[in-house]
Amino acid sequence: MAMLWKFMRVAKYSKTALSSKVKIRGVPTHSRHSSSKSVPSDFGASAPCSNTLELLGKSYPQDDYSNVTEKILSKVGKNLHNRKHHPLWLIKEQVKEHFYKHYLGRRGTPLFSVYDGLSPVVTVQQNFDSLLIPQNHASRRKEDNYYLNRDHMLRAHTSAHQWDLIHSGLDAFLAVGDVYRRDTIDSTHYPVFHQMEGVRLFSCHELFSSIKDGEGLQLFEQGHRTAHKQECHTMEAVRLVEFNLKQVLTKLMTHIFGDGLQVRWVDCYFPFTHPSFEMEINFQGEWMEVLGCGVMEQQLVNSAGAQDKIGWAFGLGLERLAMILYDIPDIRLFWSEDERFLKQFIGPHIWQKVKFQPLSRYPPLINDISFWLPSETYSQNDFYDLVRTIGGDLIEKVVLLDEFAHPKTKKVSHCYRIIYRHPERTLTQDEVHRIHHAIEESAVRELGVEGRF
DSSP: OOOOOTTTTOOOOOOOOOOOOOOOOOOOOOOSOOOOOOTTTOOOEEEETTTTEEEEHHHHHHOTTOHHHHHHHHTTTTTGGSTTTOOOOOOHHHHHHHHHOOOOOTTBBBBSSSEEOOEEEEEEHHHHGGTTOOOGGGGOOOTOOOOOSSSSSEOOGGGGGGHHHHHHOEEEEEHHHHHHHOOOBBBBBBBHHHHEEEEEEEEEHHTTTSTTHHHHHHOOOOOOOOOSOOBBBBBHHHHHHHHHHHHHHHHHHHHOOTTTEEEEEEEEETEEEEEEEEEEEEEETEEEEEEEEEOOHHHHHHHTTTTTTTTEEEEEEHHHHHHHTOOOOOOOGGOOHHHHGGGOOOOOOSSSSOOOOOOOOOOOOOEEEEOOSSSOOOOHHHHHHHHHHHHHHGGGEEEEEEEEEEETTEEEEEEEEEEEOOOOOOHHHHHHHHHHHHHHHHHHHHHEEEEEE
16 A cells, blocks of 8 residues: 655656456455454566556456556555554554444444455445445546556545445444555655544444433434435434544544644535534644544445444544654655664554654755646646656655646646655755656656657
């Protein structure tokens, strides 16, 4: 889910196509222990021939859906969340310890299993179909995801493992891993980040056992679907699941950020989860969203073989929590190999208080780029991906400054501002000019734009 890019190297941007029907599924396990086997960081990707990609020991034929780039592939297998003393590892371990300590089974063993070594390469069926996302849903777009081919992709969320883990017989688990999305470029967005998925299923007895006179309550009914419940759930079951979910997550955030933390819940609508919420915390006077959660879609639970249970799920971003907790200002820093950054997080225990001490702030260099868009097919995320591929972690931010439509030709022009800044040294205008020129040339060649350079 890596060192900083080799900044002086100007890479040639290429939309290499990758595909076929090699079925890869996460191997479910019944282990109640943390699965921490990471892919070795030098076990990367290569393309032995023009139409095949080798990634994590498997071959993937390429096709017209393939859009993963060399820069993104270089991140696969780095597993920052399993790198001891890394800030993402610290957050993961804090959450693990909290769940291990406070949620125990009948034999006194941890109720939640933890899986933090699952392959980031998943099938499209795992990433979308198993979650009941329709074929025409916007979240499947090539503009937003990294596809190896039509059948395989780099997971866009750790929810891709929900079905497999439930199907293996698990009722409570945490899944942690690197996820990949094509997105905007700024200090809080990066094409690779890390998520933690939490799932808990309840039988009728588990949910109602602590309720007075709860013997007659049921999980399911034949009712109507609303924003507050699914058609198959009783309102009593939904309210108890919702209460348990909010209680679990409030305790977790309080444990991480300390007593006195203010929490609020915002109703939202995920297409296949009812009800659903976003959690916001008030940290240093500012309300910030930290996770999304909701009652699991019963059709998913049923199809995975747990027809007699109801459950909740949540997803949180490790970078988001670490940036808030440690006051880290730029998401690119998580990929730094600079000892001045990494040594700040080495301590005797995972709960040691750390406040990030900024490295020297080097001045930014700003260059603009303008071009006429092609008549069709242009996507801003394609341009952002191109800029990331060539400039790597030199790119601090890309902003669309202006959009202009010619009154006669109706052609549309975009002007972007690209902010270059090395996190560890001062850049020269000369090296930035070479990279910027490579971006201009690649935009014309790869995206079909008409330059206004």
